[in-house]
Amino acid sequence: MYTLELTKPDGRRMSLYSRAPIDPSLVAPSPAGDAPAGTSHLRWHPLRGEWITYAAHRQNRTFLPPPEYNPLRPTSPGQPPSEVPQGAWDVAVFDNRFPSLGGDAGEPPALIVPTARADGHCEVVVFTQDANASLGSLPLSHVELLLQVWGDRTARLGAREDIRYVLPFENRGAEVGVTLHHPHGQIYAYPVVPPVPARMLALAAQHFAREGCGPLEQHIEAERRDGRRMLYEGEHAVAFVPICARYPYEAWVAPIRACASFNDLGDAERRDLARALKTVLLKYDGLWERPLPYLMAWYQAPTDGAAHPESHLHAELWPPYRTRDRLKYLAGTELAAGFYAMDALPEDKARELQQVDVVLA
Amino acid sequence: MYTLELTKPDGRRMSLYSRAPIDPSLVAPSPAGDAPAGTSHLRWHPLRGEWITYAAHRQNRTFLPPPEYNPLRPTSPGQPPSEVPQGAWDVAVFDNRFPSLGGDAGEPPALIVPTARADGHCEVVVFTQDANASLGSLPLSHVELLLQVWGDRTARLGAREDIRYVLPFENRGAEVGVTLHHPHGQIYAYPVVPPVPARMLALAAQHFAREGCGPLEQHIEAERRDGRRMLYEGEHAVAFVPICARYPYEAWVAPIRACASFNDLGDAERRDLARALKTVLLKYDGLWERPLPYLMAWYQAPTDGAAHPESHLHAELWPPYRTRDRLKYLAGTELAAGFYAMDALPEDKARELQQVDVVLA
Incomplete structure (x- = not known):
């Protein structure tokens, strides 16, 4: 670089x-x-x-x-x-x-x-x-x-x-x-x-104290075993529609190992993470053969100088569409209660994305 | 009824x-x-x-x-x-x-x-x-x-x-x-x-334990003393743009007394609360002389049978506009971080709404 x-x-x-x-x-x-x-x-x-x-x-x-x-x-x-x-x-x-x-x-x-x-x-x-x-x-x-x-x-x-x-x-x-x-x-x-990251980190720290690993590391293992919602599975990185998706076409992209931050990635991990991310983005744009809007955020450890073994770098991608021509709006229950209501099962939406072929290069 | x-x-x-x-x-x-x-x-x-x-x-x-x-x-x-x-x-x-x-x-x-x-x-x-x-x-x-x-x-x-x-x-x-x-x-x-209400109630309970009253009761007193953002001030109910608004035209409507739920309202309180609510809604629609979209949610006590002295019934109204022709979108910082970024000061938006005359009947 x-x-x-x-x-x-x-x-x-x-x-x-x-x-x-x-x-x-x-x-x-x-x-x-x-x-x-x-x-x-x-x-x-x-x-x-x-x-x-x-x-x-x-x-x-x-x-x-x-x-x-x-x-x-x-x-x-x-x-x-x-x-x-x-x-x-x-x-x-x-x-x-x-x-x-x-x-x-x-x-x-x-x-x-x-x-x-x-x-x-x-x-x-x-x-x-x-x-x-x-x-x-x-x-x-x-x-x-x-x-x-x-x-x-x-x-x-x-x-x-x-x-x-x-x-x-x-x-x-x-x-x-x-x-x-x-x-x-x-x-x-x-x-x-x-x-939002403060709450996720607090929950992850509790999980780590209880189980000796963070919740995302465990969840990635479970998603891989289940297999139904996987979009990319490489040697070092994965992408999938999470079983608890809050948006119909939500996807997570993460290294398999619990790297706390971008700077904990090894070269091979970073290379595979790029493949996982690109796969999701190409599937998004291939789905309806038009650019799919989304919000993508990368969660990592705080920069407070402390070790954060509970943190697991990952991206969450949230496209705002329910179907090809209907938006998913965040309204009463989502914004006022923080209780997300989904019309579609993640398994079905994952299948749609799985069927989009992509070529990595 | x-x-x-x-x-x-x-x-x-x-x-x-x-x-x-x-x-x-x-x-x-x-x-x-x-x-x-x-x-x-x-x-x-x-x-x-x-x-x-x-x-x-x-x-x-x-x-x-x-x-x-x-x-x-x-x-x-x-x-x-x-x-x-x-x-x-x-x-x-x-x-x-x-x-x-x-x-x-x-x-x-x-x-x-x-x-x-x-x-x-x-x-x-x-x-x-x-x-x-x-x-x-x-x-x-x-x-x-x-x-x-x-x-x-x-x-x-x-x-x-x-x-x-x-x-x-x-x-x-x-x-x-x-x-x-x-x-x-x-x-x-x-x-x-x-x-969302779980977090607000937990914070309110801490405040109540510390100060002997809920945070909204104290906040309403402070907003009334300050006065700059008030939209309605009756004997029993108020409406105002909160000093910590997360949406440009956000308004809160509440009884002055800390009623925990709708069913704790006295008749005079309910009557005044209706005046406060109607005032905000008429100001919203009068602002640009067209129906203003909004999300309105009413927060009250859980229905778990326990007393909730920390709870204070109130509505929060969140219109999605920043100006007459620009929407406020919730994007990266709001949705992914939970850290709201505002382009406008609540004092300025309150003044716009204060200038809309309404007739209650």
Whole structure:
């Protein structure tokens, strides 16, 4: 993995990553002269016991721009500057111009609930220079590089004192609210372990104390023995529709061994994990021969310096469709109660995905 | 409150409610001869520690029917039977034809995760006979009746051995996935206290033990003193945009006194709560002079027979819009991390709603 560190004219940091050496004379562009002043702060929700971040400056962020002004395409002569330079690189990571966390937040206001600085960091990850590609269409070695990039960002961000948890995710498709269609994801680095991973880690730690292994390690063994919902089974990595899917086409992608984080993956594990991920993404897009929207999140260990043997790196992918032309909405029971109601059996949805042939390369 | 108990031809139960006596000769119709056979069961999610309910028969449920076949309009001569009879009644409640919980579920399958019977109950609540009305447009006495109805359902369902929590909610608008536009809500009665209210109740119990009152009682006092986000302030009930709103136009509606459940409301409290609720709904629809979609959920005490001094009945309303023409999507940080990111300050959104004049009647 080759990297080049750059600073944009507005002061934001950018890292380029590539499978081949990168021309060190590349210059980082920026679509605007100044980064908008951050005014974020956190407020405590006294009934739910969680932080909410308020970033009023984000209201003006880029919203489905016309193709000639896609800020994630490489800057080309005669056009307004974009976020990334022309040149030979595979993946670009830069500070979000409209961060929900981090930036220059300043002291929080005194209010009737506890408040805190919106520490942390938000990054944009451009998966490829090709605006018309998709993550699943990239070569395996490119997907593998991205897994390395996520590890590198986790290491760098996790080393910061104000960051406790690093979450790489991709929102894909207008149905999940995506404002830019160029293949990209985001990284949120949080000042606390957020509620969902915090709960999963607490349950995993109980399981580990009781059984000597984490729940996902045990669950992967059970899914493999059962076999009915498997989408990919390699030497080191698996993908499957979980038996407890909360979305009809939900899939999990994980190393078989309980690696706590991206940086615990061995080379062979990372290579196989790329195959597992690409398999799911190609099956998704092959299912109805159109790009399937999804939310993909990668769960890993907190970056608090402690060992987390209970943690098991994995991705959860949640497409918002129930059938080819019907969306699954999260409504009363899901959002208000946290009790998910499913119309379809995971076994049936897994079968649909199993029947989609894919070619890995 | 007058009631009439009926049974539909397919065996489902129906209750009619009215502010005036109801003709006891009314007969309950049903749009289909047989209730579909239920095949629901629960599966345990080993990473999140929660139940998911699977009800494959729900895939065939009614989806945005043409107006001549709105199953919630009163049955009229020469048309296919609907779910409710003609006659003088205000609110109708009947068993959901496609229940996610309850029905005739039978024993759960043995799987690689724990499973359980999908006990519980799902009801449909028709707010009015008028397909073109909305909850906020109904007279105050009608809204007050609905609060009584929710109390009556809570008492009846909560008395069942297999039910631990009763959640009345309304999904309103195509944006939140509503398949029928006739004004109606639903009631889910769960066999367990679901994750979201379970967490809120656990936090409230800690607060009560520490401070001798629940967190919402204290929070309402603080919101009233602050005053900046109030939408309604009556003698017994309030409505406000909470300082920790997770949706731009989020509002909470509550009695000032910490009533644990609908059935702890006194008459004057219920009357004022109806005024608070109607105020919010009229402000919502007045904001952009069009019906604002929202999810409304009513949180109350579990129905486990124990006293719940930590519980404080209240509604939370979550409209999915950020601005007049932009939706707020729940994506990576909200769904995967449980860490909500807001673009707008609650103070600013409250001001927009405060400026909408409403007339209560």
